[in-house]
Amino acid sequence: MQNKTFEKKVKVTILDTSIFEVATNESLLSSLNDAGLIIEATCGGEGTCRKCRIRVLSGKVVDEQGNPVEPMEEGWYLACQIYPAEDLVIDKLFQV
Numbered sequence: 001m002q003n004k005t006f007e008k009k010v011k012v013t014i015l016d017t018s019i020f021e022v023a024t025n026e027s028l029l030s031s032l033n034d035a036g037l038i039i040e041a042t043c044g045g046e047g048t049c050r051k052c053r054i055r056v057l058s059g060k061v062v063d064e065q066g067n068p069v070e071p072m073e074e075g076w077y078l079a080c081q082i083y084p085a086e087d088l089v090i091d092k093l094f095q096v
Helices: 028-034
Strands: 009-014 018-023 053-058 076-078 088-090
Touching (some): 009 028, 018 028
Parallel strands (some): 009 088
Antiparallel strands (some): 009 018, 053 076, 053 088
């Protein structure tokens, strides 16, 4: 699903090891998958399997409508449900 807001490019850094340029009008899950970093999401991005959990260490994320999103327990977000609003630094990806 794509956000209908104006597309802008931002940088996503994974703990200073990888830097990707992603679009603000795509979910973080889609953007990272497009960049070659395959993240498991057996629910197809519906937000129900919780396998695409990530921690955002810095930067702002929003939902599809552009509203700020608060993290779940212990600072986790679902990559399929968030969109980067600015440059992000994320922790390692959740592995099951």
